[in-house]
Amino acid sequence: MPIKAILTDIEGTTSAVSFVFDVLFPYAAKHLPDFIRENAGRADVAEQLAAVRHDCGEPQADVERVIEILLAWIGEDRKAPPLKALQGMVWEQGYQAGQLKGHVYPDAVEALKRWHQEGYQLFVYSSGSIQAQKLIFGCSDAGDLSPLFSGYFDTTSGPKREAQSYERITQAIGVEASQILFLSDVVQELDAARAAGMATCGLAREGGELAGHVTVDSFARINPSAL
Ligand SMILES: CSCCC(=O)C(=O)COP(=O)(O)O
Ligand SMILES: [Mg+2]
Secondary structure (H helix, E strand, C coil), X not given: CCCCEEEECCECCCXXXXXXXXXXXXXXXXXXXXXXXXXXXXXXXXXXXXXXXXXXXXXXXXXXXXXXXXXXXXXXXXXXXXXXXXXXXXXXXXXXXXXXCECCCHHHXXXXXXXXXXXXXXXXXXXXXXXXXXXXXXXECCECCHHHEEEEECHHHCCCCCHHHHHHHHHHHCCCXXXXXXXXXXXXXXXXXXXXXXXXXXXXXXXXXXXXXXXXXXXXXXXXXXX
C-alpha cells in the first residue's frame, strides 16, 4: 500500500541532538526554577507540579523540592510527561522573547515542504510536549513550518519504544499503519513502529546503520513512494 502519511521524530531526526542538549535543556534548567516559583499557582503549572509529586512518591514535597527533582530529571534526560509539559511552557517564553529559534536541518525543511506539496500528510511524534513541538517548528530558523503539519503526538499517546503507542497514533491519523512512514534516529522506536505495522526509515546523521531498518543520513535520501 502506498505511503499516505509521514510521522517524524524530532531530536536527532529533523533537528540536531546538540540543539536539544546544548540549547533547549540548559535553557530549561536555567529558567525553570523562577518560572515555577512565579507561576506555581497557575492551574496548568499546579497540575504538572502535582503530577511530579505523584510520580516521585513525595506527595508533601514543597515547591523547592519539586524544582530539585525536575532539575535532576533534566540532568538524566527523563522523558517524564510533567517535566516535558513544564519545559514547553518555559521554552515558550524563550521563543517569544527571541532567545530561542528552533533548529531544523535544511534537508528536513526542504523535504517536508516537498512532501507537503506532493500531498503527504505530515505528523510529529516526540517526547517533547505538543506545545514544545509546535514551537520548534513554528519558530524555527527556517521560519514558520507549522502549516506543513496535520497533527502532533507526544507521550500522552504512550512511550516511544512501545508498539501500542504507534497503534494509538495510527487510529488517530485514520489510515492503515502500512501507509504511515515513521522516521527516527532510535532503533527501539523504529522497532516499535514496525511492530505496529508502520513502514520505517532510520536517520543516522553521522552515518552508520540502524539495525534492521533502511537507514539514511539526510532527508534528501528518503523517497516515500519507493519504500
Ligand atoms: C520538542 S523539542 C524538545 C525535545 C525533547 O524535549 C525531547 O525529549 C526529545 O525527544 P524526541 O522524542 O524528539 O527524541
Ligand atoms: Mg530522536
